[in-house]
Amino acid sequence: MINTKNRPDRHNEDIPVGKTVAFCRCWQSDKFPYCDGAHRRLNSEGDSVGPVVVKAVAAES
Template identity: 40%
Template sequence: MEEQRKITKKYSNGEVTIVWQPHLCVHSTICFRGLPNVFDPRKRPWVTPEHAESETIMKQIDACPSGALSYLKETNEDEDVEVSNETIVEATKNGPLLVYGNISIKDHAGNFIKKNKVTALCRCGASDNKPFCDGSHTKINFEG
């Protein structure tokens, strides 16, 4: 498989900046099913944060299973967000392992990556972004 470019796009309403990293997206559709007036993949730009209150947007982004969508509060620059509850691992039907909570992942080169909220880990073996899910399970019709 061809390696996907790692780009980052930002969309702001002046209070919150939505950060989108398409290479992390697992195409769960949670964003646009939950808040279609802000997230509409049929439009350009597909993210329009001026169409909802910042708290509503942040709550919807918190449901993103891959971390492809995140946000920065304009008033709290560079503030790390940490989840203070236990870590939970959920195997999704025909999809990734979802890990809820704070985790540290050691990559193949020995580097540690800190993740919080929800992290999607590849379960099908086809991801080009291992150990993270990149949505390849849908392309190969993974069942499990």
């Protein structure tokens, strides 16, 4: 899939410690850069894509 919706190609996000966030990798989410499940439609059409899920953890001191 390519960036057909002209989403920005870079985001800087602060994630609070303990929070889990799913970032879109298919470029089709209406909540970009967050996954909204739009990748499921692509997968039903033969693609194989999904979000990257990140959990913020406290840095070790």
